[in-house]
Amino acid sequence: MSLEDRLYPLLGAYQSLPRRVQAALGTAYRCLPESWRWGSRYREFVELAEACERWSIDAIRQYQTRQLRMVLHHAANYCPYYQAKFARAGFRPEEVREPEDLRRCPTLDKRELIDHLEEFASAEVKRPRRLYMTTGGSTGVPVGFYLQKGVSRPKEQAFLEQMWRRAGYRKGAKLVVIRGHVTTEKTDGSISFYDATRNWLMLSSYHLTRQRMPEYLSAVEKFKPDMIHAYPSAALQMAEFLEAAGQHWRTPVRALLCGSERLTVSQKRLLERAFGCGVYHWYGHSERVVLAGEGARSELLYFVPCYGFVEFGPPDADGLCELIGTSFHNLAMPLIRYRTGDYVRLADPRKNGPLEFPWPAVAEVVGREQEFLLSSGGRRISLTALNMHDRIFDDLYAVQFYQEQPGVAEFRYVPTPNFQKTRLPEIETRIRRKLGDDFVLETREVRDVERTARGKHKWLVSRLAESAIAAPASS
DSSP states (O other): EEEEEHHGGGGGHHTSSSSHHOOOHHHHTTTTTHHHHTTTHHHHHHHHHGGGGOOOOOHHHHHHHHHHHHHHHHHHHHHHHHHHHHHHHTOOOOOOOOOOGGSOOOOOHHHHHHHHHHHHSOOOGGGGEEEEEEOTTTOOOOEEEEEETTHHHHHHHHHHHHHHHTTOOOOOOOOOESSSEEEEETTTTEEEEETTTTEEEEEEEOOOTTTTHHHHHHHHHHOOOOOOEHHHHHHHHHHHHHHHHHHOSSSSOOOOESSOOOHHHHHHHHHHHHTEEEEEEEEOOOSSSSOOOOSSSSSEEEOOOOTEEEEEEOOTSSSSSSEEEEEOOOOOOOOEEEEEEEEEOOOOOHHHSSSSSSSSSEEEESSOOOOEOOTSSSSSEEEEEGGSSSSSGTTTEEEEEEEEEETTTEEEEEEEEOGGGGGGHHHHHHHHHHOOTTOEEEEEEESSOBOOSSOOOOOOEOSSSSHHHHOOOOO
16 A cells, blocks of 8 residues: 555644644655555556557457456445346346447446445455545535545556646656645635645635735746646636736746646637646546546547546537546446546547547536636635535535625535534535635525536536626637
8 A cells, every 4th residue: 555545544634734844744755765655556557557558449448348347347246236236237247348348237326326335335445445535526416435545546646647748747847736725714814835745836726816916926936836737717817817917927837737627728728828838638537437638739638548448428419428437446446337427529530630549539528617606805716626525525415506696605405314414514614714714604405406407416506797707718
């Protein structure tokens, strides 16, 4: 097991230490060999991520078939819910002899995970080897799941690094990160802290106002990063300020790395102009089922075939298909034909040109929208930054934020039968910490939350004028 996974439960204690102590411990940790920090399987995944970019279609199919059979047999032997699910559907894993045979397996939705979490967990991978995580994703449906310690996180790191290399990433690169890290609850508090474990400067995505933007530019200029890793919504707010103020980005960087939210072509062009560098976009999710990133010469998103197996549901009236994925390598809790709730527009070689890789490719991901709550002081709080990855939203079927006036937000929730209302004060405290001190938060239990036309849960229902909260689209 990696040190990263062993120490992860102590992250909160580490972050509560004085900054000088954090810096000393973090620097010492960063000097340890990668094999200690990320575990023995990290090198295996680095080699796999590099190699699969050169594989033929036949080699890809052979690898995917082996992985699918391994995952299916493990689920059938050690995961009680899959045993019953396969039996009800008359599905036999041993009959999967090529990837297309997986279509006979029933799909998995998020409601099943919420209701039967422990039955999905593998009896062979014992609790000490599991890492519990949660996500609301882009849907407002809080889902808990298990990753496999020593496997899931080093794998993610290896594949992300390989994708980022297409944008100029190198090991040991200094990054400025603007991705939902809380630096302070006070609207006039500090905007940054230094993460010595990675040599990253963490900037708040909750204080991006025109008045405070000079502080951000000064912090970045002093740090002299190689790259910027940001939510698209955060980067767009900075670009908006630069263009409105007639200023130029002062610190040369190799690239801007943007994930976790939708990024349109016009927004990407705006970022390229504002930051004077390339912008690299990718798609992934906390469940670690599938992963896609832009190529080196193409803006299409290519799904990495040795990371997980991706399928696409039937197109709807708008030509969009739901992403369905099957995880590889995570035997603590395999996710098989998992309906992600995200929709994509498939790449069309006639419109988008020849593919850079012989992999499934999409031109657009719909569902990771840039949505904001607006504070009374004019701060825009990205809903992506409000996503939680611990147990705080456990036993809730859905959560949703509602806003009709700046500085006032209503947190709506749909409880499961197991939810205890005594947990509400803790939930409110955690949300308030991210919203800051210029918000009034109200909570309300509801029978259901508002949905999209496709029936998908919405993270946010906003009655504010679009001009007050929208991120820039183009110029």
